[in-house]
Amino acid sequence: MGFKLSNIEFNDIIKELSKNHKVYAPKRVESRGRFSDTDLILYKEIEAVEEIVYDKKSTYSPKEIITPITQTMFYFNEDGYKEANIDDKKIVIFIRPCDINALRRLDTIFLKNGDTEDYYYKRLREKVTIIMIECKESFENCFCVSMKSNKTEKYDLAVRISDEGVLCTSNTKEFTELLSKYKEVDFKPKFVKKNINVVNVPNITDINKEIFNHEMWDEFNARCIACGRCTTTCSTCTCFNTTDLHYDDNPNSGERRRTWASCHIDGFTTMAGGHNFRKDNASRMRFKAMHKIYDYQKRFGENMCVGCSRCDDICPQYIKFSSTINKISNVLKEGGKDGK
Amino acid sequence: MSLDINTKKLTKNAYRVTKNRNYTALRVRVPGGAINAEMLSIVSEIAEKFGDGSVHITTRQGFQINMIPLDKVDEVNKYAKKLIIGLEINAVHPENGYPAAGTRNVSGCVGNRECPIAQFNTTDVVKRIEKIIFPNDFHFKIAVTGCPNDCIKAHSQDFGIIGQADVEYEYSRCIGCNACSKRCKKVSTEALTPKNGKIIRDSRRCIGCGECVLACPTSAWTRNPNKKYKLVIMGRTGKINPRVAMPFIEWTTEKIITKIILKTYEFVDKYIDRTLPKEHIGYIVDRVGFKEFKNFILEGIEMNDGAKISESINFGGYFNDKDRIFKTY
Ligand code: SF4
Ligand code: SF4
Ligand code: SF4
Ligand code: SF4
Ligand code: SF4
Numbered sequence: 001m002g003f004k005l006s007n008i009e010f011n012d013i014i015k016e017l018s019k020n021h022k023v024y025a026p027k028r029v030e031s032r033g034r035f036s037d038t039d040l041i042l043y044k045e046i047e048a049v050e051e052i053v054y055d056k057k058s059t060y061s062p063k064e065i066i067t068p069i070t071q072t073m074f075y076f077n078e079d080g081y082k083e084a085n086i087d088d089k090k091i092v093i094f095i096r097p098c099d100i101n102a103l104r105r106l107d108t109i110f111l112k113n114g115d116t117e118d119y120y121y122k123r124l125r126e127k128v129t130i131i132m133i134e135c136k137e138s139f140e141n142c143f144c145v146s147m148k149s150n151k152t153e154k155y156d157l158a159v160r161i162s163d164e165g166v167l168c169t170s171n172t173k174e175f176t177e178l179l180s181k182y183k184e185v186d187f188k189p190k191f192v193k194k195n196i197n198v199v200n201v202p203n204i205t206d207i208n209k210e211i212f213n214h215e216m217w218d219e220f221n222a223r224c225i226a227c228g229r230c231t232t233t234c235s236t237c238t239c240f241n242t243t244d245l246h247y248d249d250n251p252n253s254g255e256r257r258r259t260w261a262s263c264h265i266d267g268f269t270t271m272a273g274g275h276n277f278r279k280d281n282a283s284r285m286r287f288k289a290m291h292k293i294y295d296y297q298k299r300f301g302e303n304m305c306v307g308c309s310r311c312d313d314i315c316p317q318y319i320k321f322s323s324t325i326n327k328i329s330n331v332l333k334e335g336g337k338d339g340k
Numbered sequence: 341m342s343l344d345i346n347t348k349k350l351t352k353n354a355y356r357v358t359k360n361r362n363y364t365a366l367r368v369r370v371p372g373g374a375i376n377a378e379m380l381s382i383v384s385e386i387a388e389k390f391g392d393g394s395v396h397i398t399t400r401q402g403f404q405i406n407m408i409p410l411d412k413v414d415e416v417n418k419y420a421k422k423l424i425i426g427l428e429i430n431a432v433h434p435e436n437g438y439p440a441a442g443t444r445n446v447s448g449c450v451g452n453r454e455c456p457i458a459q460f461n462t463t464d465v466v467k468r469i470e471k472i473i474f475p476n477d478f479h480f481k482i483a484v485t486g487c488p489n490d491c492i493k494a495h496s497q498d499f500g501i502i503g504q505a506d507v508e509y510e511y512s513r514c515i516g517c518n519a520c521s522k523r524c525k526k527v528s529t530e531a532l533t534p535k536n537g538k539i540i541r542d543s544r545r546c547i548g549c550g551e552c553v554l555a556c557p558t559s560a561w562t563r564n565p566n567k568k569y570k571l572v573i574m575g576r577t578g579k580i581n582p583r584v585a586m587p588f589i590e591w592t593t594e595k596i597i598t599k600i601i602l603k604t605y606e607f608v609d610k611y612i613d614r615t616l617p618k619e620h621i622g623y624i625v626d627r628v629g630f631k632e633f634k635n636f637i638l639e640g641i642e643m644n645d646g647a648k649i650s651e652s653i654n655f656g657g658y659f660n661d662k663d664r665i666f667k668t669y
Pocket of ligand 2: 229
């Protein structure tokens with residue numbers, strides 16, 4: 001069962017939600033793209049469905065809503081500390097299937113990784129209501145099907161947005177009630193069944209030591225410029241640095257904050273979690289790739305990478321992460337030995 | 341049989357008096373160097389039909405079609421009409437060919453049609469300026485370049501228009517990776533300094549090259565969509581005093597620059613030495629003085645907020661004729 005709403009009607013829903021939610025969606029910010037006169041598409045608060053960019057992938061993932069790029073944890077002075085407030089409002093996110101699946105990875109890392117849950121993550125995460133944006137067709141480069149993250153049932157509401165209005169179906173009582181006065185129709189969201197970009201993900205039991213030392217990584221020393229774009233746009237990269245900022249005029253007071261970090265950028269050689277990197281870009285690439293498709297799976301039973309392909313979309317050096325995965329698979333097929 | 345030609349009219353019609361007696365060369369203006377295959381084929385057709393098949397690509401991004409017999413000029417103009425219309429050149433009677441040659445083709449780097457570094461669409465700006473100033477007999481050289489790299493060599497023009505990125509910083513998006521500050525130091529002016537995991541920008545040093553925007557992995561740096569330009573003036577080559585153009589205004593708008601250029605035509609009209617066969621704008625400014633020039637052209641123009649104007653300019657360059665500097669007593 002589903003509902004059909006005109007944009008005007010759906011905007012009433014957004015308005016209703018906005019009373020006690022911040023409503024986020026992929027939004028176009030004109031002329032703020034990397035190159036002049038190009039637009040930036042990223043997650044921002046919206047007021048109307050027309051603002052949602054549904055026919056293009058956002059450059060940055062929605063992770064920045066619940067793991068803010070800069071997050072003040074608490075303020076301190078001689079006498080003690082005070083936790084930083086967060087907005088009272090809850091959070092609604094319009095989000096695609098792969099990114100919903102990425103959210104589960106974030107949950108795992110921040111809530112199920114070790115003995116304690118990450119408090120600062122949890123207090124934002126608990127606020128989140130998920131509105132799934134249907135992906136009818138795969139975008140260029142997407143390989144969600146290969147990563148098994150093209151589908152999900154983990155949404156409160158699913159929407160198909162078009163110029164003619166919004167089709168939606170709800171998984172929760174709240175949304176069903178909110179929608180009950182609108183026109184009922186048959187609607188079930190479709191999921192992408194096939195991507196043009198097909199990736200052979202290696203079976204983790206096939207991974208051997210040789211692959212870590214294989215010469216296939218060497219080329220990245222010359223190719224990767226360690227610009228960090230692939231990790232900042234990635235929906236599942238979660239590394240951050242924690243630092244204390246002491247205020248200039250009173251060094252005894254200040255704040256503790258955390259800020260995104262990236263294994264691909266100079267200066268971030270020690271990541272949260274204590275991974276240490278050698279400085280060369282090949283090692284960084286190897287670390288990232290093996291983390292995304294091996295280490296994480298070994299620990300948590302699914303791959304970290306969801307195949308959103310934002311890394312492939314943005315790399316200025318045309319390094320295609322998905323072909324790197326394929327290369328790993330090919331090398332393993334050949335027995336993992338150096339092709340020398 | 342010897343020809344009877346009014347060479348003044350000929351040159352105004354964008355033909356050159358060449359060293360080859362009875363032969364001329366047509367100068368085709370291509371604003372911003374932006375030309376399509378169809379127009380190119382007309383250039384080649386004229387060269388084949390009337391010339392010796394050779395074309396010279398000029399430094400101003402035009403074509404000089406060589407070895408056209410002087411008695412074919414009228415016929416060639418019929419073909420030139422297609423170029424004039426196709427390349428959107430102002431002309432009262434396109435069938436008579438180019439209406440003037442004094443104000444040169446406005447040149448431009450490729451700009452953000454292709455170049456990742458460019459701050460704007462140079463071709464569009466070139467075309468707008470060309471539309472406003474041409475035809476005119478006064479000798480003006482104008483070039484438009486997408487960024488301070490100045491690939492079009494705007495610094496050797498009477499007016500060089502250089503795109504400036506009015507960069508803006510979103511504190512909370514910055515991850516303190518220092519990619520921007522390292523890049524600015526390496527390729528630009530070291531306007532950025534890391535502090536406490538964030539970045540401080542010295543606006544007096546920033547030249548708006550936009551490299552920080554290109555380098556930033558989180559889009560903490562973006563460009564303000566309101567375009568800004570730097571205007572450098574009175575650069576030149578030539579026999580007397582070659583010199584690079586000097587900064588006159590920074591962080592201003594296309595509209596204001598256009599007004600300034602138009603005002604300069606009035607300035608030239610008032611001050612040009614008509615006893616000379618021609619006098620270039622730079623030499624007129626030298627003769628009249630920068631102060632008078634500045635007062636004249638800025639009169640009645642309301643500057644945008646944030647624009648910075650030079651108090652004085654030391655043009656420098658060098659003089660080939662030492663007697664202009666060292667006088668014997
Ligand atoms: S590694 Fe690339 S494809 Fe995988 S989740 Fe990150 S950005 Fe998406
Ligand atoms: S985006 Fe490309 S060049 Fe930049 S760090 Fe990632 S792989 Fe390297
Ligand atoms: S001047 Fe700048 S914008 Fe123009 S082509 Fe050169 S680098 Fe690109
Ligand atoms: S625009 Fe250029 S000069 Fe200005 S801060 Fe950025 S990199 Fe430095
Ligand atoms: S490049 Fe961007 S993220 Fe890195 S320090 Fe500069 S502003 Fe911050």
